[in-house]
Amino acid sequence: MRAAIYRGPGEITVEEVPRPELESSTDAVVRVTHTAVCGSDLWFYRGDSDREVGSRVGHEPMGVVEAVGADVRSVAPGDRVFAPFLVSCGACEFCRKGLHTSCVNGDSWGGDNGGGQGEYVRTPHADGTLVRVPDRHADDEDTLRSLLALTDVMGTGHHAAVSAGVEAGSTCVVVGDGAVGLCGVLAARRLGAERIVALGHHEDRLDLAAEFGATETIHAHGEEAIERARETTHGGPNHVLECVGAAASMNAAIDICRDGGTVGYVGVPHGVEDGGLDLFGLFGGNVALRGGVAPVRAYAEELMADVLAGTLDPSPIFTQTVDLDGVPEGYRAMDEREAIKVLVKPHGNE
């Protein structure tokens, strides 16, 4: 089969690789119909984080089940399914409490499982990992485009909102206008936030934030952005969604947050390890820092219910669609911020 391969910073190729097969009785093999390029893929693409050269990439698979092991009970060949960016068993202590990212049997995409950006993936722990799309919606392209966001960014934005303690009536600030930040706006609106202030650097993305439910947008950098966010929230909100992960945005989130409030953070930290986190800002103001890698599997059912009901639609974040050969171009477009998020159809529009 063909799959996208990381060949070093700035270089993604599409190559012939062995097709993954069932190895365990709890595996499923999924033919990937839809997947995406993630903002976090850009860290290795830019050389900001390490990744093994020659490894398969992608971690947001949606597709049709091709084969299942003898012990798989929740899905069968022909089912439309999607999977979060991490594999989880669904049965351990952590999965049972909704922290699937800490699954004791957890696994990741790439390697022999195949990355999401390829024609097929093997899904270990298929019962715990795969989410089945009800048959009546299984072939509706618009629905599938919305559900695809639940493999990562929509669940991640939701985790930021939940971690920040957003609830009905809340005033919140969303730091970051990437796909996760935009999904954070959707999530905050869905949770009943009264005021949602979106902060970003791109006019077009902030326009989308407004469409998604942001009651105000702030297009500014650095101190100006912080001051405007604090001013419009009368001294800072009690809930800040940090949806970037860079040191500057983490510290902006801490600065913006009202004393006693909570920063919900979900962006993979980068650059923060170099002494950049404003711990005194947290300490002095009793600002709580909650969140982390988002257990999107835990949120899949409730978010899917809203997508299927037509009340949640994150699909506008996919501003570009490519086939497998277009994956390298997809990385480039995201890296240069031409696309918010790129949808990939490994088998084309068949």
Add this chain to the structure above:
Amino acid sequence: MRAAIYRGPGEITVEEVPRPELESSTDAVVRVTHTAVCGSDLWFYRGDSDREVGSRVGHEPMGVVEAVGADVRSVAPGDRVFAPFLVSCGACEFCRKGLHTSCVNGDSWGGDNGGGQGEYVRTPHADGTLVRVPDRHADDEDTLRSLLALTDVMGTGHHAAVSAGVEAGSTCVVVGDGAVGLCGVLAARRLGAERIVALGHHEDRLDLAAEFGATETIHAHGEEAIERARETTHGGPNHVLECVGAAASMNAAIDICRDGGTVGYVGVPHGVEDGGLDLFGLFGGNVALRGGVAPVRAYAEELMADVLAGTLDPSPIFTQTVDLDGVPEGYRAMDEREAIKVLVKPHGNE
């Protein structure tokens, strides 16, 4: 009057200084009968943090009201009172929600207000800051020694427990066997924790932790301490009280905490700003970091009620008592860990 003065690292002197007087109608002047040396005083004493040479020191005053301004309503001359380590108005948004440390009219001890370690202090915002000891307990020395801990360390240990989410039935680990850690043990027991594992470096202090309610104590350093704490809690507790503030202890607390759990931290961060905080440990395990500078004024009434009822007694942390001339010796004893916490009676035993 006489007061303790900071003269540079390792040097505390007792000098004649102007006696503070009423300056505002909301001030009170308090004759300090009891106060203490704080673990956080050791940071400047050791030269680890900056402090103006010549400044008055101490921030845990208890005493008898000498004079009040015309607008003071809650205390009168002759009342026994104590005050937290920060001044707060009691009326602003933050005081009303129990975050007195973020009081918009807040002030600190030292400077013209006088430090706690002197014969008199001026208390700005006396109504908001001072806690009145009921008359029937106002001259009972044992009670006063217990209540003195409520000016800082007992409220701080309680804040660690509350921030860590300790409640009835909880299993928790307390990192640090200083006065705050020991008070954290008391607080966790008071909140109904079922298992309290105290972690420290000093056998005698851990013995006191056991007296205070620790169900287990671990006398170990570094990785060994972390491993033993995780093992005895079957993989880490959901609640960790970080009661030191150093990078090593912060990161130990993060390491020990079970995925999805909460670290309640209250130690003034030191050494952590140099890139030391294990943000990836927090992120990967969705460990929340809550707490900060403790709003001990918010907790004074409920803790005092228990002290007066005889069910809470932090006074054993005061292992040494000195008069004002003994303050330099008190710093030395705490610096060399001969004393857990030194009680100071500026006017002696009169």
